[in-house]
Amino acid sequence: MSEYQYYEFLAVDRPLNPSEMQELRSLSTRAEITATQFTNTYHWGSFGGSPSKMMEKYFDAHVYVANWGTSNLMLRFPRGVLDEGLLSAYCTDDPMSFWSTDEHIIISWLCDTEPEGLWVEGKGWMSQLIQVRDELEKGDYRALYIGWLLAISTGLPDEDATEPPVPPGLASPTAAQQSLIEFLELDEDLVTAAAEVSEPLSPRTDQMEDMRAWIDQLQEDEMRQMLLQLLSGKPGHVQRELRRGYNQFLQQLKASDTEYVERTGRTVQELFELVEEARLKRLEREELALQRKIAEEERKRREYLAGLAKQFPEIWKKVEGFAEEKTGPAYERAVELLVDLHDAYTQAGHDEEFKTRFSNFASNRNRQSALFRRMREAGLLV
Numbered sequence: 001m002s003e004y005q006y007y008e009f010l011a012v013d014r015p016l017n018p019s020e021m022q023e024l025r026s027l028s029t030r031a032e033i034t035a036t037q038f039t040n041t042y043h044w045g046s047f048g049g050s051p052s053k054m055m056e057k058y059f060d061a062h063v064y065v066a067n068w069g070t071s072n073l074m075l076r077f078p079r080g081v082l083d084e085g086l087l088s089a090y091c092t093d094d095p096m097s098f099w100s101t102d103e104h105i106i107i108s109w110l111c112d113t114e115p116e117g118l119w120v121e122g123k124g125w126m127s128q129l130i131q132v133r134d135e136l137e138k139g140d141y142r143a144l145y146i147g148w149l150l151a152i153s154t155g156l157p158d159e160d161a162t163e164p165p166v167p168p169g170l171a172s173p174t175a176a177q178q179s180l181i182e183f184l185e186l187d188e189d190l191v192t193a194a195a196e197v198s199e200p201l202s203p204r205t206d207q208m209e210d211m212r213a214w215i216d217q218l219q220e221d222e223m224r225q226m227l228l229q230l231l232s233g234k235p236g237h238v239q240r241e242l243r244r245g246y247n248q249f250l251q252q253l254k255a256s257d258t259e260y261v262e263r264t265g266r267t268v269q270e271l272f273e274l275v276e277e278a279r280l281k282r283l284e285r286e287e288l289a290l291q292r293k294i295a296e297e298e299r300k301r302r303e304y305l306a307g308l309a310k311q312f313p314e315i316w317k318k319v320e321g322f323a324e325e326k327t328g329p330a331y332e333r334a335v336e337l338l339v340d341l342h343d344a345y346t347q348a349g350h351d352e353e354f355k356t357r358f359s360n361f362a363s364n365r366n367r368q369s370a371l372f373r374r375m376r377e378a379g380l381l382v
Contacts, residue, residue: 335375
């Protein structure tokens with residue numbers, strides 16, 4: 001198997017300037033570099049740059065995929081947007097970790113497993129995962145809990161460790177969160193078991209209403225200062241302050257919302273015991289669904305055969321016509337119709353009639369070895 005490594009970086013909060021793009025070009029002569037993106041694929045050799053350093057200096061998101069089973073998502077946030085104390089509750093250093101710079105926090109989700117079957121290419125993952133960043137900025141911490149589940153699935157922390165707060169809505173992840181589960185190759189049964197104590201999402205859905213309520217409580221001096229900073233060319237600082245204040249406001253709303261609950265308290269061992277129960281329930285659901293599917297297919301087959309029984313002469317003419325064409329595809333179609341005729345005669349209780357008609361048909365085609373071979377393979381001839 002040839003080597004495959006995919007690197008993609010994305011700038012979200014601000015575009016790269018020409019000087020930064022030139023600096024990145026010095027790291028790779030083959031990479032595709034724009035003001036917002038850096039992409040490179042390696043089939044031999046390796047990238048000489050440091051993804052973590054690039055995230056600290058240039059980019060807000062990074063996706064890495066290698067065909068030996070390693071996948072990595074990194075997301076960068078302005079300091080103050082996320083609660084670092086809460087981050088510490090979810091991050092275990094490896095494979096879920098975060099670190100800080102003077103201006104940013106970078107979170108990393110790292111999956112390092114033995115590949116099973118075909119590996120998945122890296123292109124396309126960024127567009128599926130980038131929304132996780134926006135969700136975290138808005139105070140949705142389900143992606144952090146998903147990272148903690150990844151950690152315990154690899155043996156960290158130990159079985160006596162207690163889980164961090166279980167965020168609401170874990171049983172109904174967003175499209176981006178579901179993509180993260182798939183990107184990390186996380187056991188769906190583990191997610192299901194963990195979600196058993198996760199409360200439904202708060203009914204508060206009017207984000208604009210929350211924003212207006214927060215703005216209404218701002219002091220006039222605060223707003224004036226923010227406007228001055230915007231006019232003086234400091235949009236990044238203003239954005240960080242706005243996000244920090246708004247997220248603190250949302251946390252206060254959650255704390256006062258009697259329907260918002262973050263459950264915690266189960267040990268890792270207890271979670272894995274629940275996984276087995278979830279797996280058995282899933283297998284039972286899948287078996288029931290399969291039985292229903294088979295029953296439905298059998299019902300449709302009976303209806304089809306009953307309709308076929310009303311036009312036996314016309315179907316025999318079609319079989320004869322396909323046999324006369326003397327081509328492989330025509331023989332295949334003739335045999336398909338013969339199988340249907342056999343089942344339709346049997347369902348109607350006229351087995352002997354089919355045997356007679358089929359015998360006459362076969363006796364007239366005894367030189368067509370390709371047709372006979374197909375009829376034998378279909379079980380029409382002994």
